[in-house]
Amino acid sequence: MRLRNVKGSRDTIAESKYVIKEDAPVKGRWHEIFGNDNPIHIEIGMGKGMFITKLAEQNPGINYVGIEKYSSVLVRAIEKREEREELTNLLFIRMDAENIEEMFDKNEVDYIYLNFSDPWPKDRHAKRRLTSVQFLARYINILAEDGGVTFKTDNVPLFDFSLEQAKEADWEIINYTRDLHHSEYAEGNVMTEYEKKFSEMGNPINRMVIKPKR
Numbered sequence: 001m002r003l004r005n006v007k008g009s010r011d012t013i014a015e016s017k018y019v020i021k022e023d024a025p026v027k028g029r030w031h032e033i034f035g036n037d038n039p040i041h042i043e044i045g046m047g048k049g050m051f052i053t054k055l056a057e058q059n060p061g062i063n064y065v066g067i068e069k070y071s072s073v074l075v076r077a078i079e080k081r082e083e084r085e086e087l088t089n090l091l092f093i094r095m096d097a098e099n100i101e102e103m104f105d106k107n108e109v110d111y112i113y114l115n116f117s118d119p120w121p122k123d124r125h126a127k128r129r130l131t132s133v134q135f136l137a138r139y140i141n142i143l144a145e146d147g148g149v150t151f152k153t154d155n156v157p158l159f160d161f162s163l164e165q166a167k168e169a170d171w172e173i174i175n176y177t178r179d180l181h182h183s184e185y186a187e188g189n190v191m192t193e194y195e196k197k198f199s200e201m202g203n204p205i206n207r208m209v210i211k212p213k214r
């Protein structure tokens, strides 16, 4: 994601009622925070939040938490959120997902979405990829018994790497497609900002659904 220093973004985030602070004692308390027992779904690296905001609108019975590392991007998701004050099921955290286990307890997350995650093309950065075995190990520590991960990308090397990492980590590959928009899984697909951009350029979208074997 191209980053621009958005003036005042840190202040906007600090003041926003929709952003959970990284040092807040939230681990194990998400149902209390949302005020209900609904399932909790998270998107890691949500960017400007188009996907998760749409899901929150479509599914009032699910609580959503969008995680984004950069303030300058997160402010765009906050702007969308502020236009939808009626939503009670969407919150954000500005953080590096490397520390995800500090924010969510064992079994606390019912589902994880990863969309167009940064490819980190250099081999020596492979463990920073959000589908690396290192990240999959973190996800196991927060996912509910039947929880899983859906990952979408137009980046073929990253998709191939992710399939391999899922196998290496002994996760079950529930299904995958290399052309989501022309597949049996196209119906009901909610597009992300990057998905819209890259599919309009003609790039096929890859998608996998994986689950830890328990």
Ligand code: SAM
Residues within 6 Å of the ligand: 001, 044, 045, 046, 047, 048, 067, 068, 069, 070, 073, 095, 096, 097, 098, 114, 115, 116, 117, 118, 192, 193, 194, 195
């Ligand atoms: N998911 C959005 C989409 O599909 O339009 C944005 C995709 S963008 C290429 C990847 C986003 O993930 C960026 O906004 C980046 O800052 C965020 N990101 C990358 N690594 C992250 C990490 N370790 N923790 C949290 N966010 C991360």
